[in-house]
Amino acid sequence: MRKGEETRTRILDVAEAAVLQKGFGGTSIEELIAETGITKSGFFYHFRDKNELAKALLNRYIDNDERIYDEIFGRARDLTGDPLQSFLLGLKLLSELLSDLPNGHPGCLVATVCYYERLFDREIQETNRNAVLAWRRRFGRMLREIMEVYPPREPVDVDQLADMVSSVLEGGIVLSKTLKEPNTLAEQVLMLRTFVKMLFLPVVEMPRA
Amino acid sequence: MRKGEETRTRILDVAEAAVLQKGFGGTSIEELIAETGITKSGFFYHFRDKNELAKALLNRYIDNDERIYDEIFGRARDLTGDPLQSFLLGLKLLSELLSDLPNGHPGCLVATVCYYERLFDREIQETNRNAVLAWRRRFGRMLREIMEVYPPREPVDVDQLADMVSSVLEGGIVLSKTLKEPNTLAEQVLMLRTFVKMLFLPVVEMPRA
């Protein structure tokens, strides 16, 4: 029971790293068992097929992702009562976390699955869709709280603004990876922060000389 | 000579659609030749191996991408002399073009290659990197022109702001595809437009009642 979980986790660790670098189609089961130090039969004892591996991989990734967001924005919320300041602080903390990753962000499994849609069954696609919808709800909830206090300078749809956070993160990952510039992702998050700040923070009237 | 080009193009068309749906690893040469109505020998007459196919596919995609941007932002520039208005109009035209795609954006090959890095040789990765750098230069050029006329409301790095355009596009594609909401991508571009507008357009003083 205990030993099984451990092996399963080790397979998932190896598989996640491989899939983010080469995609699902580019990752062979043979190389996974070689690196994990397990036999083929052992692999298929844990996962019925590659689709089931993908399912487990994606679910674990999404759970972990949610946990990180919970922690970061929870910490930000503990530090200030104002919803806008708390959100801005959360984005700051997120960008710091991202720029602290030694080799840059390894990639997002949600994006990987997105570019592999036809290879998996409906369940995986639905899981992926729900993950993105959860991001929309999460950021949307925070933005709605902000809007109750701060009227936006320009009319914006809350869900679209919430999606903007996900867009910049996903896009930033692609840019960062492609450019091999680990910092780009963190910078993009800060740029988004500037946007949110400008959108909600009241204009400070400059005293005329 | 003429016939060869035609077949080559047909292979690339079929391959591009397949790769955007299933990734490179998930696309088999056998299925490509089946759909193209060509033999395996015929395929390898045109492309030495899968890597060469990827190279041709990526180059064609990037060229086409550049052409579209040239056309859209060229048209916008013809319609107004002001660099800010022209850029904002360009984003508007881009969002309209994206929302007119019947089945949503099929996906970006640059992102696909990005999530497949370890599968290809350095040349492809370098091509991909240069494509993103070209976007940075393109949007950076336009933003610099804007900045010469309009001082930004918040201090921003031009390259990072230029990257924001690419981020939102790449991220918007991922969201749109994953959510199966074709409109999301166009909405994200409009949201970015709001950002740029707010950043550069001077604050209009409301006359007090």
Next chain:
DNA sequence: TGAAAACTGTACCGCCGGTACAGGAGGGGA
């Protein structure tokens, strides 16, 4: 009309995903 371009046909290799199934080590409870 003839050479080059654009293929087809056939045979083969090794890797990979997946299946089937038998068997064994090791630990925990009755």
Next chain:
DNA sequence: TCCCCTCCTGTACCGGCGGTACAGTTTTCA
């Protein structure tokens, strides 16, 4: 102590796929 269940290993096999090799054939265009 014994047995059962979990967690594997070993072996053998299948078909699909990427890729190679190469000879032969049709099509195109100058």
